[in-house]
Amino acid sequence: MTLLTFRFAPSPNGDLHLGHAYSALLNQKLANTSDGRLLLRIEDIDTTRCTPQFEAGVLADLKWLGLGWEEPLRRQSEHFAEYKAVLDRLIREELVYPAFMSRGEIRAFITDCEKRGRDWPRDPDGVPLYPPTDKALPMRERKRRIDDNQPFAWRLDVGAALAHVGKDLAWAEFSDETLSATRSVGARPRDWGDVIVARRDIPTSYHLAVVMDDALQGVSHVVRGQDLFSATGVQRLLQELLGLPQPAYFHHRLILGPDGRKLSKSLGDSGLAALRGAGASPDDIRRMVGL
Numbered sequence: 001m002t003l004l005t006f007r008f009a010p011s012p013n014g015d016l017h018l019g020h021a022y023s024a025l026l027n028q029k030l031a032n033t034s035d036g037r038l039l040l041r042i043e044d045i046d047t048t049r050c051t052p053q054f055e056a057g058v059l060a061d062l063k064w065l066g067l068g069w070e071e072p073l074r075r076q077s078e079h080f081a082e083y084k085a086v087l088d089r090l091i092r093e094e095l096v097y098p099a100f101m102s103r104g105e106i107r108a109f110i111t112d113c114e115k116r117g118r119d120w121p122r123d124p125d126g127v128p129l130y131p132p133t134d135k136a137l138p139m140r141e142r143k144r145r146i147d148d149n150q151p152f153a154w155r156l157d158v159g160a161a162l163a164h165v166g167k168d169l170a171w172a173e174f175s176d177e178t179l180s181a182t183r184s185v186g187a188r189p190r191d192w193g194d195v196i197v198a199r200r201d202i203p204t205s206y207h208l209a210v211v212m213d214d215a216l217q218g219v220s221h222v223v224r225g226q227d228l229f230s231a232t233g234v235q236r237l238l239q240e241l242l243g244l245p246q247p248a249y250f251h252h253r254l255i256l257g258p259d260g261r262k263l264s265k266s267l268g269d270s271g272l273a274a275l276r277g278a279g280a281s282p283d284d285i286r287r288m289v290g291l
């Protein structure tokens with residue numbers, strides 16, 4: 001029998017807060033009740049925002065909470081060569097293209113479009129979709145700009161990717177914390193437009209690294225916050241393109257701040273370190289997140 005495998009995958013770019021505590025403890029609870037495995041993955045591909053100090057803080061907070069995970073943990077920044085090999089394959093298959101537009105150029109393109117009375121589509125997070133201009137650049141021009149050292153990111157050609165896959169995609173979503181039943185959710189990767197798959201200097205992105213690692217680590221159950229629900233559509237498309245197995249998903253409720261807003265890493269008062277400093281115990285944290 002294969003063991004159920006869960007993972008908690010924080011990015012060490014700030015301090016953990018109550019929302020992270022809920023996610024970590026829920027994964028631990030589900031692993032314990034199913035006699036499954038719990039893995040810890042440090043998602044530190046953003047080498048400017050993620051620091052060893054933040055990682056040390058994350059590990060200290062998780063140990064204090066009583067989280068136990070299998071060693072060694074996986075640190076994404078140590079696996080750039082593996083991501084690069086897969087990126088090279090996507091480049092060869094012409095499923096990604098170099099995107100050169102700066103934020104300012106994107107803004108100008110959209111303002112221009114909207115001035116002419118055409119609403120520009122936004123992704124589920126409200127960010128405008130990437131304009132189609134660069135996709136139409138001839139190979140020679142792409143090469144010239146890259147050789148010229150112009151900044152760019154590799155973006156997924158979502159239309160080409162969907163044509164390559166050639167079928168509608170869906171995923172299995174658990175309906176509650178007990179993971180007793182699933183429903184099928186249709187993936188809508190087009191809603192995100194041509195997402196970034198890698199940067200010029202970092203051969204991966206959140207989406208690429210997450211699907212590769214979930215597969216490499218044999219993760220069977222991805223349990224994470226509701227804020228990543230619709231991004232799962234993009235990840236299903238990447239899994240299909242790369243021939244990776246698909247885990248089942250549960251996107252759990254978010255822990256909100258007193259003002260009803262999503263917690264962020266800059267909110268000091270819901271930070272685990274601050275709560276611990278103010279005398280809270282791990283049991284208090286469990287109670288606060290409803291576990």
Ligand code: GLU
Pocket residue numbers: 009010011043210223224225228
């Ligand atoms: N590293 C992501 C975060 O901290 C979580 C990714 C995931 O669980 O898929 O928001």
